[in-house]
Amino acid sequence: MTKCLGLVAVLAALGFATQASANQDVQTLASDPANWAIQSGDYSGHRYSKLDQINASNVGDLRVAWTFSTGVLRGHEGGPLVIGDVMYLVTPFPNVVMALDLAHEQKILWKYQPKQDPFAAAVMCCDTVDRGVQYAEGKILVHTADTSLIALDAKTGMEIWKVKEDDPKNGASGTGAPLVVKDKVIVGVSGGEFGVRCYITAYDLNSGHRVWRAYSMGPDADMLIDPDKTTSLGKPVGKDSSLKTWNGDQWKIGGGPVWGYMAFDPALNLVYYGSGNPSTWNPVQRAGPGGKRIDQKWSQTIFARDADTGIAKWVYQMTPFDEWDYDGVNEPILTDLDIDGVKRKALTHFDRNGFGYTLDRVTGELLVAEKFEPDVNWATKVVTDKSDPQYGRPLINKKFSPFETGTDDVTKGICPSSMGAKNQQPAAYSPLTSLFYVPVTRLCMDMEAFKVSYQVGQPYVGATLTMFPAPGENGNTGAFIAWDGAKGKTVWSKPERFAVWSGALTTAGGIVFYGTLEGYLKAVDQKTGKELFKFKTPSGIVGNPMTYMHDGKQYVAVLSGVGGWAGIGLAAGLTDPEDGSGAVGGFASLSSYTGLGGTLTVFALP
Template identity: 55%
Template sequence: VLGAGAFVLGAHAQSSSASASESLLTMQKNANDWVMPTGTYNNWRYSTLKQIDTSNAKDLQVAWSMSTGTDRGLEGQPIVIGNMMYYQTSYPNYVYAIDLNHTGRIAWKFEPPRDSNAPPVACCDVVNRGPAYGDGMIFVDALDGMVYALDAKTGKVVWKAKNAHPTKGQTMTGAPMVVKDNVIVGVSGGEYGVRGYITAYNVKTGKRVWRAYSEGPNKDMLISASHTINGATGKPVGPHSSLKTWKGNEWKIGGGTTWGWFSYDPKLNLMYYGSGNPGTWNPTQRPGKNRWSMTIFARNPETGAAKWVYQMTPHDGWDYDGVNEMVLVNVDDHGKTVPALVHFDRNGFSYVMNRETGAPIAIHKYDKSVNWATGINPKTHEPIVDPAKMTTANKNVKDICPASQGDKDEQPVSYDPTTKLFYAPLNHLCMSYQAFNVKYKAGFPFVGAIVNMVPGPGGYRGRFIAYDPMTGKATWSIHSMFQDWGGALTTAGGVGFYGTLKGMFRAVDLKTGKILYQFKTPSGIIGNPMTYMHDGKQYVAILSGVGGWAAIGMTNHLHKSSAGLGAVGLNATLTDYTNLGGTLMVFALPSKVASAH
């Protein structure tokens, strides 16, 4: 753990040999593989493979399939390194190594010990967003707070670390990121008053290198009063940057958990992620801006030091967690090429930020129905909240859009460098929200709101769009009956992929949005497609297994409309279309079509 002297920004790795991230950077250039959860450090979820293209995607078919041996929601995606595929299931968090040379042959299976305290404190089903690779090891988060490093060849545990404690309401659902010589992991528990943090463990030893909280004293957050910039003001955050935005000790149970995706810019040596909702859901209990919940963080991955922060939803009253992924692209800002990050926030705004400085470049509503804020104040760069939609204790505030699940939740977007557009699987929801006072008790729900979600205007719940975050314009949009809760993939073949909650796996023309192919997978899809090449054939793999917050009624057998944090009534009819069940589905072209390429 680092002392105050560690807050030097931009320090570079001192290691004599190549760091884990340097080899990963090289490996990412091999399009046959898919070496990290997000494909590449920039989170594009884009592949240069193009055997599958707009002319032949209609001929796609299932190449092989594999039951995961579990029946809860499957987020995440496999990774592929050479002849091996690795993927992880929802709790009990099995990890499989699949030998691609022998279709579906299980080379090894890792079954972590089970901690029965974990499932009851997972807010939104017992999901997991996938394993990471680095330095010959597979890194996995387990729901119960364990981080495991497994020998990629044998599945044997190389080291393990206890990162979170279910008895305190802490769990882990995220995907680790290997960067420099560290494995970075987040934590969940925003609905249990968990004070969020991210932690770096040494890849080789599992020793904790640093931990950075989302709230509290600057030093706990690895924030420097003088060096860490507030992107909204362009100025250093100053002393007590978080403490002064909370009443009393409320920050100690203040949420801001870190269960989303990570990205990394090797040139700037900065990593990016967002923090979640402040605890409780009742804003009346926690006056102030509640920093740095709902915030984008840019940190040095070796030291944890924060270079800049930007809070999207100060004093949240809607559960608009800011954890959604940051996609790193360069944008043309008034003729100048600027290193940017693009972020579709749960609050319904898309953010283009200068990723070096944290300065906002373009902020737009990506769903027209957004009504909690009328826009962004051009001076403060903070949202202009509609007072009628501000929630407060003991008042049932109606017709707020988006709902707590946001216009987008954890489902990651994809960026296509050819069309220069973002392909975003989205929600389209509104809600009523009645806050009430709640007392904190470690390991117990700390929610304090009765929520009822409904479909957004038009009566549908999901969309898949092609979108330009600089202009805020969608080129096309496909509506879905339910939320599109799975992620997106784009490819150089001009074909994008995503899945629906009903379980339809789709290939679409990135230019036109035309559905080129679709297939009904065994269960609803909340996983993310990835692609790889094996033996001359391009495959697209996706996990089918309904669940997550979107299908919490199904996974947790809940029936009351406002149960499941307000999500159950919304998707009550989902059982008419799909079932629980976990399957890895792998698609490809028939050999004769594939070889015509």
């Protein structure tokens, strides 16, 4: 007995006793490749499946196995979960949750439609999307448009508990997928375009009781930042690190939404996520005393937080004093990478601003920052030399700075556009190649900032945008690329007619799946990018492909339903090119290739 206890202590000290610090149910389910138990596939966010029944040699033979209509005609982001014989999915607003019996012809076991104030849809920035449900310990967790977090009985669909995070009448909304870590459900709130001071909250899985809440900006106590122990690029952030970088009380309406996919490292007990844009988009209004640039921390930041307490261990800000709406919410992907001959516990993040970042996820040290989209021009580089006083900061090209141009003047030719070089659509990682597979948007923009007054619950944007294809792309506005995170280099790139707004899925079969805005589900070879399969689904794909196994057969499923920011013109019937913050003009020809829909399409080999 003494020897066993001693061994446990040694393993814990070496970091091997990791399972106990995760939610054991979620960890066990996610480790079985027959399931798809987390929106990101696993806690590391790899979106990788060990299934290989469908592989590079036979994927061209895929056929439609079955389809299912969700009954909602808006943007279908996220994807379904599969736990054993049951598939769970949620629609865009009104956020209907459904359970399908895979063992009995996909019979609908139950439906749950939350009661919401219809006003919630009016304050959703970029379509009425929802990025998916989460499962844990017999519960389905859903985050609804009105910022409610709801726990349902997975067998019956009956409501177990419900908490209301915020009020849509304040401009707050909920679109992000929850993450279950240990005995907590973690979720963030959106509202950066409405001047909401946003935050992330952990709730008790069994009761819905709030455990901790951390704001994106403000006093240290509100942000759960320890000025002496929380670090940025290896140095303590110091007292009032956020308050010192805002002008007066601007932080109270500072934005910093949290709606992207999160990751968790059980060995380190750290939750990783990104915060979004500061409010307003007009940088002149957000300038510091004397009209100077000011960082406005901690918007546009990757946070590493202790799962139990919420205290931030480290932070890294990608785009200080953001002038372009380059939300930093995109997913963190956790891997072990060999960088300059040293094995590092890494975090890789593909930011809206067009740079692919690799950081040490233990310390927050910046290791790699390179452009994954070659047209990026707002900054010339991000400094990665630790001896340089500008270490970690982007070097801004003032020609493409709306702050330099000023209010009511147009800044032309900014790349990427506010949609970013990659938006909400999650990248994937494959251990077969040690490469990341990234959906890319290739749009640039002209931006005109204007003065805007803050009113509770009203848009607080302060800019108009005109979007257009990046130069030299032959009219294509998208691509799908393979990226070497250790070297910061593109290995191969496959152009697409429209921005790739779908997530990626890698499998042990050596293939990568992704969807296109025209509605194609595609499969390509992980090593070469060669297209091996495509099928046009009923509507544009802005959801994330997933895979599961049932009765010995592997299936691949994807939601199609054009929408999201890229497809808002079609989804909401908008026609003015400047509507949808410029998205309507940027995707004017999309209506010639697809239409509205809300369909789950499931594929299998004959």
